[in-house]
Amino acid sequence: MPTDLPKLSFPAVLPGAACTRLPLPAAPGARLLRSFRPRLVLWASLLVVLGSALGTAAPAAAQTLKAVRERGELVCGVSRGLLGFSSVDEKGNWSGFDVDLCRAIAAAIFEDAGKVKFVPLDAATRFAALKSGDIDVLSRNSTWTMSRETSFGLIFAAITYYDGQGFLVRKTLNVESALDLDGKSFCLQTGTTGELNVADYFRANNMTYSPVEFASLDEILKAYDSGRCDVFATDVSQLHAERLRLTKPEEHVILPDVISKEPLGPVVRQGDDQWFTIVKWTHFAMVNAEELGVSSTTIDRALKSEKPEVKRLVGTAGDFGQQAGLSNDWAARVIRLVGNYGEIFERNIGTKSPLGIPRGLNHLWTMGGIQYAPPIR
Numbered sequence: 001m002p003t004d005l006p007k008l009s010f011p012a013v014l015p016g017a018a019c020t021r022l023p024l025p026a027a028p029g030a031r032l033l034r035s036f037r038p039r040l041v042l043w044a045s046l047l048v049v050l051g052s053a054l055g056t057a058a059p060a061a062a063q064t065l066k067a068v069r070e071r072g073e074l075v076c077g078v079s080r081g082l083l084g085f086s087s088v089d090e091k092g093n094w095s096g097f098d099v100d101l102c103r104a105i106a107a108a109i110f111e112d113a114g115k116v117k118f119v120p121l122d123a124a125t126r127f128a129a130l131k132s133g134d135i136d137v138l139s140r141n142s143t144w145t146m147s148r149e150t151s152f153g154l155i156f157a158a159i160t161y162y163d164g165q166g167f168l169v170r171k172t173l174n175v176e177s178a179l180d181l182d183g184k185s186f187c188l189q190t191g192t193t194g195e196l197n198v199a200d201y202f203r204a205n206n207m208t209y210s211p212v213e214f215a216s217l218d219e220i221l222k223a224y225d226s227g228r229c230d231v232f233a234t235d236v237s238q239l240h241a242e243r244l245r246l247t248k249p250e251e252h253v254i255l256p257d258v259i260s261k262e263p264l265g266p267v268v269r270q271g272d273d274q275w276f277t278i279v280k281w282t283h284f285a286m287v288n289a290e291e292l293g294v295s296s297t298t299i300d301r302a303l304k305s306e307k308p309e310v311k312r313l314v315g316t317a318g319d320f321g322q323q324a325g326l327s328n329d330w331a332a333r334v335i336r337l338v339g340n341y342g343e344i345f346e347r348n349i350g351t352k353s354p355l356g357i358p359r360g361l362n363h364l365w366t367m368g369g370i371q372y373a374p375p376i377r
């Protein structure tokens with residue numbers, strides 16, 4: 001069992017999804033068959049009843065789109081508060097890169113990107129909240145790892161942000177590289193990949209460290225700010241965000257070393273391919289839109305475009321939306337109401353935002369990055 005997962009036990013077979021076999025009557029001959037006819041009818045009706053019961057029970061997990069439509073809003077799990085990714089103001093308005101993905105999924109389904117209920121979740125409980133059905137999708141700076149899919153029956157739908165683990169230190173610590181951190185104390189959040197990365201890195205480099213673990217980001221930040229630990233270790237994107245909340249941000253520096261791969265993206269439950277498709281293609285549509293130069297400000301022009309790729313994206317050609325259970329203008333709504341990938345990146349975390357994160361790996365593949373979306377066709 002990986003240590004970044006809380007110990008939870010889910011039933012091996014979900015209720016209602018078990019395979020039940022009915023003993024079918026033998027059919028040795030026509031006469032015998034005739035004498036069995038009333039019983040056959042009974043068995044057949046039983047099968048129909050059971051079949052439809054299984055039909056509704058087994059895909060209970062395969063009904064997310066229907067449930068979201070009936071409820072009239074998407075329920076999206078986000079972090080408790082991470083500047084630029086998901087934070088809430090005094091009036092209860094959520095904003096951020098992860099929040100915008102939730103809004104984009106809502107826009108793909110409804111005429112309104114505001115039809116989202118945000119559920120703040122901490123690192124340790126986020127996957128259980130998704131598995132139990134409390135949320136429809138998790139969009140919370142979560143790293144795609146194999147065990148998070150195999151242990152929980154979940155599936156990552158896309159990589160919306162290519163990240164890696166880094167280190168934040170006081171300038172007065174006088175270190176230039178992670179290899180200078182031998183013997184230092186580290187502030188870490190329980191239930192994150194960060195714990196494992198630091199352990200791996202120090203073991204591999206024959207160095208020692210003392211972990212100081214906390215359940216919440218606020219506690220970590222307070223502890224680090226007050227000098228309870230020398231190093232704050234987590235995803236580099238978060239270090240950019242959290243540095244701004246320190247008493248004197250200018251006295252701290254993010255070291256240049258990145259010690260892990262942290263591909264962050266939305267997560268859904270396994271077993272609902274339609275929902276998985278919608279979440280995945282919402283991200284791809286925003287990346288394709290940026291690549292094609294379609295943005296929230298050019299969408300009206302794009303709707304009149306004669307370019308085949310643009311037409312398929314905005315739904316003036318093909319039935320791509322309908323095939324996914326949506327309307328054909330689903331991506332046009334996402335782009336109009338929320339924006340393309342570049343717009344979302346820049347307004348929340350980009351170089352002109354308070355976080356000031358350069359696009360780097362998250363540039364489009366055509367611009368030297370690795371954001372690459374399969375085509376809509």
Ligand SMILES: N[C@@H](CCC(=O)N[C@@H](CS)C(=O)NCC(=O)O)C(=O)O
Nearest residue numbers: 079080123142143189192193217234
């Ligand atoms: N990407 C990593 C780290 C994600 C994570 O939860 N990081 C903490 C900070 S170390 C965080 O964002 N906490 C926000 C919160 O608890 O709401 C993972 O998936 O495990």
